[in-house]
Amino acid sequence: MSVSASTRSRGLRPSLREALSGYGFILLWLIGFALFTLVPLAQTFYYSLNTVTVGVDGIKLVPVEWGNYARALFTDPNFIELLIGYAIETAVSVPIILIFSMLIALFLNLHFKFKGVFRTIFFLPVVITSGPVIQELTAQGATSIPGLAQSPAVAEFLIQLPGYLRNPVQYLLTSFILILWFSGVQILIYLASLQKIDASIYEAAAIDGASPWEAFWKITLPSLSTTTLVIAIYTVISLSHFSENKVVKYIYRQTYAVEGGIGYASAMSFIYFLVLALLLAGLYLFLNPRPQSNA
Amino acid sequence: MRRPSLDTLRGFLFGNRASYGVLFTASLYLLLIAIGFVYLYPLLFMLVTSFKSMDDLLNPMVQWVPTQLYLGNYLKAYRVLDYPAKLAASALVSLTPSLIQAAVCSLVGYGLARYRFPGKTLVFALILATFIIPAQNTVIPQMLTYKQLGLLGSLWSMLLPASLGQGYKSAIFILIFFQTFQTLPKVLEEAARLDGASDLTIFFRIALPAAVPAYVVSIIFSTVWYWNETYLTVIFLEGGVQTLPMQLSKFVQAYENLYPPGTVNIFDRLNEAVKLSGTFLNILPLLLMYFVLQKWFVESVERAGITGE
Incomplete structure (x- = not known):
């Protein structure tokens, strides 16, 4: 043979x-x-x-x-509002997820006992996050910061806010833990990148008199720039594809609705896809590590 | 005599080159425990509430510790979810596509890692595109085709895309295998080629055994993601195979079929404790899997050789 x-x-x-x-x-x-x-x-x-x-x-x-397309953009009273809401929620969630996962990864990169337990805790949501589960937990008010969202002071504060700020802030208050739950994979990727940074660079910096604070801004953060870009893109995609995403749910409902239909839902899908692509492109331009062309 | 002891004390509290110091370590633990509590709050809330009887639910004094370990909610949720049947369906719907997906994605990843061919960059771009394109942009024609073929509601509607490398989040698994095979040494494979082994023989005899961790990681993650996926399963399987998450999203309706609201007494009405019991039963199999296989989960990134690049 x-x-x-x-x-x-x-x-x-x-x-x-x-x-x-x-x-x-x-x-x-x-x-x-x-x-x-x-x-x-x-x-x-x-x-x-x-x-x-x-x-x-x-x-x-x-x-x-x-x-x-014209109907989705100019006639439908819900779609554009949901789309703007989605863009704002994503813009609010992504920095929170990035900072939180980087912070936790920095903690977990230190040497202390029971590190494994905390790693297990912070990765747990990845295993159980599904649409219906999140829906139940949100419906029971279990995804807001304990005791904060219900307090009268917060309600008072919300009324004071102008309309365009109220929705994002309310979203933050009621779904804060949910946002954090999207950090599981991100923490692991940050942790792996942190462990790849050469320890001798830190030693050299320490000998030259750099404080740990300076070392973080001058060594750690620049070393993580590519990772941050990858994680940011991954985060935007997972938020946009999540089945509890309001735009996704609206398009799904319209697919089977009498007044909507498959043609209309398809048009909205393409508009949504375009918005997602624009978000990703913007993110890429914003976070892309500067090419060293002037060197 | 004074200086050294002061130094020791300062080192003990604020740390030195050898250790972080007690103050730092203590605040680190405190911070991590606090964040961990907030992070797991939804789960703890769900667990506590699910054990509350009607009396406990109505009693404002009972917050975190139910007066008794009440299992009635779980019995009801178990019946409403039709647990054994839906559990088996979920296992089938998540495991079989995952196995097929891992097999196909490893072939693709190997081809990309080991062979030079024109258009490879384009293939990578298209793989990335499959990850970005939202499901709703491709799912309706597939659904209509399945309907014509009579496959709507059957497991085939999940297996067919997976067997052609288009399963759920397949791009991630292709990249995992690409990375894995690229980091494996080529020497053995080249030696086998000189001995006249065919490409497939080399893949199955040499590359595959060396990539077992990547297979394990892929199958585990794929299973979890398929289990929790509800957008595709609702569109492709509704009316046929019913998974646990699908049944959970119809919980209220299913409950009222079993316990019609007009005929049951107030203690058997649907309340949040029963709903949360159902939610917990839903994630229980995954939680058990997670705690048994946790090393594979939390070390997945290192084991499968994925990094940020």
């Missing part, structure tokens, strides 16, 4: 042979990408330009051009 195989392939150039073997290994994925991502994506876009009705005799399409 192997002899015949090697004589057969001896005719091919080695680089071509290698390329063909490589394509062989990713072949399943390529087929899957076409069948389960590319074609459905194109179909969804096509649906978004039509009014779609699913009947017993199949799917009926009535072209409406960009009508569904």
Whole structure:
């Protein structure tokens, strides 16, 4: 067998042979990408330009051009509001998650007893976070900071706030723990990056008289910049894909609703995707470690 | 004589080169315990509430310690969730796609790590794209196709994408395997190639055994993520296979079917304790799995060789 195989392939150039073997290994994925991502994506876009009705005799399409998009952007009173709310909530949550996970990772990188217990605690939410569970916990008021969200002083404070600030602050108060629960994987990645920083750099800095505070800003933080970018992007994506996300829920409801329909839901999906892509692009430009071109 | 003892005291309290000092260590523990408590507060709240009887729920004096270990909520939640059947369904829906997903993603990751071919950068970009594109942008046509094929509600609707490398969060697993295979030494594989071994033989005999930790990490994470996934399962499986989270989201309705509101006395009405018992039963299998396999979870990033880059 192997002899015949090697004589057969001896005719091919080695680089071509290698390329063909490589394509062989990713072949399943390529087929899957076409069948389960590319074609459905194109179909969804096509649906978004039509009014779609699913009947017993199949799917009926009535072209409406960009009508569904216009409806989502200019007529629907809920969608734009939900979209803005999503953007604000993401903008509020991502820095909290980044700072919290970096802080916890810095703590867990120190040497003390029972470190493993704390690692287990801070990773636990990753294992149990599912839409229905979060929904139940939020409904019972278990995801707000204990005792804070219900206090009259806070309610008084909320009324004083202008409208555009009230929603984000309220979201912070009622879902603060939930936001922190999205930090599990991030803590682990930060921890792994921290452990890769060469200890001798810190020693050299200490000998030169740098305080631990200075060492953090001058050594630790710059070493974590790539990790921070990756974690920020991962965080935005996991928040945006979460099944309890209000925009995701709205689009899902509209898919099956009589007044909505598949065409309209598809249009909203593409607008949402565009907003997510813009958020990610903005994040990339904001956090990208400066290329050292002037060196 | 005075100076050294003062130094020792200062070192003891504020730390020196050898240790952090008592004050620092104590405040570190205090801080971590406080943060840990807030972090786990929803779980503790759920656990305590789920053991409360109707009397305890109505009694404002009972906050953290129920007067008795009341199990009635769990008995009701167990029946409402139809626990054994839904547990088995959840296990099936999360385990089988995960096994297939790990197998396929390892092939893809190996191909990307070991072979040079034109268009590799594009393939990486597309893999990243599958991670970014929200499910709702691709899920409706799939659902309609499954409906035509009569696969809606069956396990196949989860297995087919997984077997072609498009399972839930497949991009992460491809990257895990890519990283793993890239860090493994090539020497053995090259020696085997000189001996005339085929590409697949090399993969199965040499690469795969060396990547066992990556497989374990992938299967564990994939199982957890499939278990907790409800967006796809609701769209693809509703009306057919019912998982635990799906049943939990219909808890109120299922409860009222079993205990019709008009016919039961006040103690058997649906209350938050029963709901939270149901929620806890929902996450219990994952919690057990987590505590048994916790080393694999918290060391996953190191073991699978994923770093920030």
